[in-house]
Amino acid sequence: MLVDLTQPIRPGMTVVPGDPLVDCRPALTLADDGVAVTGLRLGSHTGTHVDAPAHVVPGGRTVDRVDLGELTGEALVLRVDGLAPGEVITLARLGDLPAAVPARVLMATGWDRHLAAGPTALRHPVLAPDVAVELLDWGMRVLGVDTLSPDATLQHGPPALPVHARVLGADGLIVENLTGLTALPRRVRVGVFPLPLADGDAAPVRAVAWV
Incomplete structure (x- = not known):
């Protein structure tokens, strides 16, 4: 069974302050143009990306x-419950x-x-930087x-x-704004499929798990 791990993209959704706000509005309509086409304005770091x-x-x-x-295959899901706002996730x-x-490691x-x-x-x-270093040393990409x-x-x-400096600096990848991770087993097969934006620093994805 496939489980969708992707946040829907919708107008007004939360983005990192300073990133472009999401705007989706009709560019063409069935009534006036015979086809429906939506105009999109969003940043490369919108939603699950x-x-x-x-x-x-x-x-x-x-x-x-x-x-x-790189983005498809076995993943380790590390469940961390009961965190306070801004709490640092340590190795312990x-x-x-x-x-x-x-x-692939999912928090x-x-x-x-x-x-x-x-x-x-x-x-x-937030994740403690030393945890990212340890995970990289143990095989995370x-x-x-x-x-x-x-x-x-x-x-x-x-x-x-x-x-970011440690993971991306090691030529690894970071997937943000996933959803539904707490319902996954500890070991699971996942697939993350980004839009191939030419010379892009990031891209929205469709992310799934096979359970």
């Missing part, structure tokens, strides 16, 4: 150069971990339920989260993105 290294790494790999095989918080992890916090409640969604938990970011979203001044 994948960050390519080019997002933070000068000259980094762009999303159109990502092999779909994750409990027992295998000595080696699959290339299931349950924070996806807050996406529609803008201010709460922005105060999501793709980090997936059910929050707006594995790093803090509400900050003053230029964004500080230590987890």
